[in-house]
Amino acid sequence: DTEVTQTPKHLVMGMTNKKSLKCEQHMGHRAMYWYKQKAKKPPELMFVYSYEKLSINESVPSRFSPECPNSSLLNLHLHALQPEDSALYLCASSQDRGLSGGRVSYNEQFFGPGTRLTVL
C-alpha cells in the first residue's frame, strides 16, 4: 500500500471552532510532514515528525497543533483559525534516513490528496 490518506477532503469552519485534520499511511515510513499550500503557490512546510517526535516546527502559530499518536497516524488540531489560514493542507510521509543531527529525510515524499480548508 503506497497511499497516504487524508480526512476530511473539505472542511469549512468558523473562527471559534475546533477541528482536526487526519492523515494515515501504512508504508512503514517513520517521517511524516504537514504542509500548507495557498492557491498558485508551492507547498510550505509546517511540521516534521520523525519516529513520532516533533523534529521541525517552522514557526507555525500555536493555533495549529500537530500530534503523532503512532507511527501511522498524524493529526493537525485547529483552533481559533483566521480566514487567511484557508488553504490546502497536505500530509506527506517518507522513509526516515536517521535521526543524527536532526536529519530526517533524503528520500522522496509520498503526499496525500490534501484537505481543502475554508475559514469563515
Place this chain on the structure above:
Amino acid sequence: SQQGEEDPQALSIQEGENATMNCSYKTSINNLQWYRQNSGRGLVHLILIRSNEREKHSGRLRVTLDTSKKSSSLLITASRAADTASYFCATVGLYGNKLVFGAGTILRVKS
C-alpha cells in the same frame, strides 16, 4: 521559504511536443526532486537526482542537474494532455532536514 526559482512560470504546448522546465536554487544540495501536482490535489513524486549525478531518465522524463550553475531541468518528451499539471522542483539541503519547493511551472498540453 522558497529555495528555487522555476522558469517558465507557465508553458502551453501542443500534444506530442516536448516540454522543458528549468529550476534554479541557491544553496548546496544533497538531492533535487521533481513533483507533479494536478489541479488542487496532492503532489506526485516524479524523479530524484542526487548531487553527484548529472542526468537521469524515467520513461518520458529526463532530468539534468548542473551543480556548478545550481540549476536543473525537466524535459517531458512527446507530451500528452494528461501531462497538464503544475510541476515543482524541490531541494534537499546538505543536512537533509527538509524539502524546499520552487515556485513551480504550470504546464498546459493542448490536444
